[in-house]
Amino acid sequence: MSSNPLRHALSRMGGRDPHEQHRAATPLELFFDLTFVIAFGVAGSQLAHEVAEGKFVPGLLGFSFAMFAVIWAWINFTWFASAYDTDDWIFRVVTMVQIVGVLILTMGIEPMFHSLVEGEHVENRVMVAGYVLMRLALVAQWLRAARQDPARRETCLRYAKYLAIVQVGWIALLLVETDVATTFMLTIPLVVLEMATPYAAERKSRTPWHxxxxxxxxxxxxxxxxxxxxxxxxxxxxxxxxxxxxxxxxxxxxxxxxxxxxxxxxxxxxxxxxxxxxxxxxxxxxxxxxxxxxxxxxxxxxxxxxxxxxxxxxxxxxxxxxxxxxxxxxxxxxxxxxxxxxxxxxxxxxxxxxxxxxxxxxxxxxxxxxxxxxxxxxxxxxxxxxxxxxxxxxxxxxxxxxxxxxxxxxxxxxxxxxxx
Missing domain, CATH: 1.20.1410 (I/LWEQ domain)
Structure with a gap:
């Protein structure tokens, strides 16, 4: 490690102290959150437009899908960062990749809403691509934590494994073009698996979140x-x-x-x-x-x-x-x-x-x-x-x-x- 406190040299990802005094959000976390302003704004604007047009079902479906993708990705990053934020250059660069994923996902929200209104199929390729990019970047973070935190190695590896498996499912969904109802039926088990991952991964040992x-x-x-x-x-x-x-x-x-x-x-x-x-x-x-x-x-x-x-x-x-x-x-x-x-x-x-x-x-x-x-x-x-x-x-x-x-x-x- 560097003796210069202003230099973001490599740090060991060994887990933060869950009882650390004066722990606060970092500038990087605040910057990460700003990208979600855009995502919330786009999803809200699209919902408003569809409701104003009287198209309630596609509006609510699109909004629910967008909100889950955005909020769930944010939740996973937040809990990981609370436990393992090193603020070194690797952590920062990988977080930038996640930010790019948020922006890509946001670009796909409007086409997804339009496809739901048309009712033939769900145009979710851009959204899912951005989501998968965020999740794979998080997999890389978990693998790094597994290597550098021996005490919680198995927990971190379970996170990485389960997340990677679910992302294979999302990628497979991109290759299948079906009607709206079938797409959402295929989405439900993937959402359940996403939400089950933290519980399954931490069933034996917990990460040191604050x-x-x-x-x-x-x-x-x-x-x-x-x-x-x-x-x-x-x-x-x-x-x-x-x-x-x-x-x-x-x-x-x-x-x-x-x-x-x-x-x-x-x-x-x-x-x-x-x-x-x-x-x-x-x-x-x-x-x-x-x-x-x-x-x-x-x-x-x-x-x-x-x-x-x-x-x-x-x-x-x-x-x-x-x-x-x-x-x-x-x-x-x-x-x-x-x-x-x-x-x-x-x-x-x-x-x-x-x-x-x-x-x-x-x-x-x-x-x-x-x-x-x-x-x-x-x-x-x-x-x-x-x-x-x-x-x-x-x-x-x-x-x-x-x-x-x-x-x-x-x-x-x-x-x-x-x-x-």
Whole structure:
């Protein structure tokens, strides 16, 4: 190793300390995350376009496929980096290859959506090629870790082997051109195998990931996904101003769209995820996988705001109820998934949080009903914001204390000596 701390010379990939103090996201990880801004944006824009055209099934299929590919690849890189990030030149170069894979995958999202609309076959070759490139780069990382971390050699080799096998399946899928239904039926077992890989690989020994680092990384991706909501807010506001100029409606939509993103941010960060994951490390799979619908729902809410922009510009072929549903349903998925995740990480379901979630779902359903009854879209959007605001208020006044007490209890149980 070099004595120059600024030089990124080769370092042994022997595994990081899972209890390392002041562990934070690196500039390379932040740069890696930026590529996902583009992927979320493209997938959200395509979903918004298809929903505005009334093509719900191809829109949702395409969005689900794109979100899984993007989020799952991010999850795998994040957990590996938490355990084995050396920040030497090899790690950086291989990460650059993964970034190239993300960009290639992103380029394939729009053609994939178009092929689903046409309905003859799924044009997923570019997407899958980018995905496989990312995954093979990760295989190389696991092989390096296997060579340089003897204590976890078998775990790393299992990761490399299982990932490589699944990528053969994805490549085989590229060679088969079938109808849409058959393609997705062939995709399901590959998705199951992808998600089973971490569990199968770590069944005997675990990689040394850092709980607080993982929680920070997930929080950062949530913020990136919320950026898609802000883009949707700007698009909606621009549509109103371009059509009617600055008005009360413009002010209400500008406030409502921004408050929607801010409310989702506030609700997400209510749980001190780092502390919870640190004492509940055995729930890491549920924590990691449970974020997939959360991230996708945040991006979909941004897409819903894009649909509102199409509607206001008279470019949508759907009614107001569909417009509000395209925002309210993702928010409902977000809140429900987050409540489930809180319950899993806190070991039990808090009655206050469950009651608040139920109340939020009722208000979200009411917003759709109001739109169907002819209430202006702007007022329906404000009701969605009000639902989140009510959740934040109860969280701050009541749930926060209960969460803190529950965490302290879990931490005390974790540190208490066990009877012999």
């Amino acid at each position: 709980a607080h680092h993982i929680a920070e990384r997930y929080g950062l991706l949530a913020i990136i996904a919320l950026g898609e909501c802000m883009i949707g807010a700007i698009e909606t506001l621009r549509a109103i101003v371009a059509t009617n100029g600055w008005s009360m409606d413009a002010a209400l939509v500008g406030f409502g769209s921004t408050a929607l993103a801010f409310g989702m941010w506030w609700v997400y960060f209510m749980l001190p995820a780092g502390r919870a994951l640190h004492v509940r490390r055995h729930r890491s799979y549920l924590f990691g996988y449970g974020h997939i619908p959360i991230f996708a729902a945040i991006a979909a809410a941004g897409a819903g705001l894009h649909v509102a922009a199409y509607y206001i510009n008279h470019e949508a072929h759907v009614d107001a109820a569909v417009v509000i549903a395209s925002i309210a349903i993702p928010v409902a998925v977000f809140k429900t998934a987050l409540t489930w995740l809180y319950s899993v990480m806190m070991k039990s379901a808090d009655k206050t949080i469950l009651a608040v979630t139920a109340g939020v779902l009722v208000l979200l359903a009411a917003s759709i009903g109001m739109a169907a009854a002819g209430v202006p879209v702007t007022l329906c959007l404000l009701l969605i914001v009000l639902a989140l605001a009510g959740s934040v208020a109860v969280d701050e006044l009541r749930a926060s204390g209960r969460i803190h007490a529950a965490l302290e209890k879990l931490e005390a149980e974790a540190t208490a000596p066990r009877p012999r």
